[in-house]
Amino acid sequence: MKSDLFSSEHMAQQATAPGMTLQNSKSIKYAVNGEMHARQGSMIAFRGNLQFERKGQGIGGLLKRAVTGEGLALMAVRGQGEAWFAHEAANCFIVEMDQGDSLTINGRNVLCFDATLSYEIKTVKGAGMVGGGLFNSVFTGYGKLGLMCEGTPIVIPVTAAQPVYVDTDAVVGWSQHLTTSLHRSQSVGSMVRGGSGEAVQLVLQGEGFVIVRPSEARPEKASN
Numbered sequence: 416m417k418s419d420l421f422s423s424e425h426m427a428q429q430a431t432a433p434g435m436t437l438q439n440s441k442s443i444k445y446a447v448n449g450e451m452h453a454r455q456g457s458m459i460a461f462r463g464n465l466q467f468e469r470k471g472q473g474i475g476g477l478l479k480r481a482v483t484g485e486g487l488a489l490m491a492v493r494g495q496g497e498a499w500f501a502h503e504a505a506n507c508f509i510v511e512m513d514q515g516d517s518l519t520i521n522g523r524n525v526l527c528f529d530a531t532l533s534y535e536i537k538t539v540k541g542a543g544m545v546g547g548g549l550f551n552s553v554f555t556g557y558g559k560l561g562l563m564c565e566g567t568p569i570v571i572p573v574t575a576a577q578p579v580y581v582d583t584d585a586v587v588g589w590s591q592h593l594t595t596s597l598h599r600s601q602s603v604g605s606m607v608r609g610g611s612g613e614a615v616q617l618v619l620q621g622e623g624f625v626i627v628r629p630s631e632a633r634p635e636k637a638s639n
Contacts, residue, residue: 430497435509435527435559442501443509443527443561447492453500453527453561455488463496491530500527505563512558517591519551522561524587524628529558539617541597551588562587566629573623580616581627590623 419425427438430446438444445451468471470489489583492498501507507526508516528534533556554560564587566628573579573593580598589595596618619625 422488427499429523434546434550435529435561437507437509438499440506441504442499443493443507445498445500445527446496447498448495450491450493450530451527452489452491453498454502454525455490457500457502457526458492459499459501461496461498463494465491465492465494465496465498467492472573500561502526503565505565506567508562508564508568510560510562512554512556512560514557517553517555518560518588519591520560521586521589522552524531524562524564525552525560526563527561528554531558532560542603543558564626564628568626569629571625571627573619573621573625574623575620576621578618579625580618581625583615585627585630586617587628589619589625589629593619593621593623593625595619 425439427444430436430444433446435443435445435451442459447463447636453471468491470491475633496589509609512518512532532554534552534554537551537553539551568587571579571581573589598616599614
């Protein structure tokens with residue numbers, strides 16, 4: 416049988432070392448030797464001796480979605496083997512973090528991560544209560560974090576002289592040491608009359624970067 420389908424570009428190879436790698440632009444392969452964490456329902460294939468266990472629905476088992484405050488359920492993957500993760504053909508990226516690094520990420524953009532990373536759900540400072548609350552997850556520690564994004568993300572530098580204003584539905588995450596606040600781009604009267612443009616943006620100030628997606632968020636599908 417012959418086809419371009421069977422080229423090395425598409426063929427899954429046996430892992431040579433444990434950990435996370437890109438299978439292709441739409442999926443992440445994880446060679447598990449112990450434990451890792453992933454978004455519930457994101458596993459698309461696996462081989463080997465692996466067990467998948469839902470993490471508890473307490474605060475430690477949920478990543479809060481920005482704006483809506485809804486939770487993103489996680490699962491622990493344990494054992495030895497290989498697993499592939501993806502979500503609705505979104506583009507996938509791997510971030511390598513060192514001790515002392517900190518990255519704030521919207522829960523809806525998290526696909527999988529090393530068990531060596533720690534995360535904490537935090538209210539975005541200066542955001543107040545907008546759309547039910549603005550929550551993101553702050554990742555720290557040493558390890559790899561697998562992210563996903565609809566479309567190709569844009570990384571925008573933030574400087575003291577040039578703060579960046581982002582749509583709260585489009586923001587993926589930002590680097591440590593940035594301060595946040597809300598900016599209203601039009602008056603309440605203008606919004607009532609159906610004015611154009613976004614009503615509220617998240618302002619990021621300081622020195623670092625912000626990651627945005629080229630589309631606004633779509634509602635999450637209910638988890639089984």
